[in-house]
Amino acid sequence: MRDSNNPSKEQILSIKDKRHRVIIPLYIPNEVGYYKDSWKVFEICLSSLLKSCESPIAISIISNGSCKIVNDKLFNLFKDGLIDELIIEKETIGKVNSILKALRTANERFITIADADVLFVNGWEKAILDIFKNFPKAGAVCPVPVFRKHNNYTYNIWFDNLFSKKLKFTKVVNPEAMSKFANSLGWSYLEDKYKDVYLTLQATNGLKAMVGCSHFVATYKREVFNDLPKNNTRYKLGGDSEGLYLDIPVLKYDSYRLSTVNNYAYHMGNTLEDWFITTYNQILEIPKKPINDTYPVLKKSKVKYVIKSKLFRRFLGLNPFKKWFYKSKGLSNKQLANFNIK
Secondary structure, eight states: OOOSOOTTTTOOOOOOOOOEEEEEEEOOSOSSGGGTTHHHHHHHHHHHHHHHOSSOEEEEEEEESOOHHHHHHHHHHHHTTSOSEEEEESSOOOHHHHHHHHHTTOOOSEEEEEOTTEEEOTTHHHHHHHHHHHOTTEEEEESSOOTTOTTSSOHHHHHHTTTOTTEEEEEOSOHHHHHHHHHHTTOSOOOGGGSSEEEEEEOTTSOEEEEOOOSSEEEEEGGGGTTOOSSOOSOSSSTTHHIIIIIHHHHHTTOEEEEESSOOEEEOOSSOOHHHHHHHHTOOOOOOOOOOOOOOOOOOOHHHHHIIIIITHHHHTOHHHHHHHHHHTTOOHHHHHHTTOO
16 A cells, blocks of 8 residues: 655656767677677777767667676666666667667757767867857768768758859868778778768858768757657668668758768777777867757758658759769769769
């Protein structure tokens, strides 16, 4: 039987004022073979995040069917206060479904979703916030410019800036970092044609952002997730899951998917390398300051989504249109051939 009233009833929640949450899904089913270095890579990921962030952040880790040894180590991190939220799933529920566990209840102004093998470096948080501040329509920002992302869910950027000189192909700032990203995917090298130029958008104050945004680490404005699909994805990994839950929501708010033009994080992959440690040791830990700036709230627009990301998209498949567009934005005939436009 119940004896007296619950003392928590009618009390108002008192939540710490953090405006940035980082969500990391983790899948380490064992620590042999492919996964033998995975925990060490994750430790570098988490430690680099804590060292390099410039504001007080909340960290959510979702263990997606990881083994008991890994879950025990995660719980120790949680007890030590290094993790704000720890969700442990006994069975594998898939990468995106793991993210949704934390995402559906997150209230922070900015939400970063990152893989467990991201190495953050100094300046990444300031760089993405600068883009959100100077590009009012930015909805998702990646701190890593990745080759050939300019026409992946970026149709509204093309539409809005079709005749603008602020949208153009410019020389890649850090081609070496692009090569490192390719290496992390298992590529032995990256051809020069992929790290020659990228499509960039310039703000009124001169700040540039690369057009396009990768999934392995990206920061979002909270409102783009207000209308997520109610059901979970049926894919363990891949399929249409990332597009449906992470990309299209940004477009429905007529907002832009952008990246920094310089490199502020690295994708490590599953094998520990010496340069990870060297790069980590170069990170300077700085005092954390709250995010006090205000940022425009994005508004959902079904009409703009249909016009820009549905109807206008059809023109993107026409080579004559692409050829005109790419040349008008600064590509030479030789570069057109490298972009498979003839």
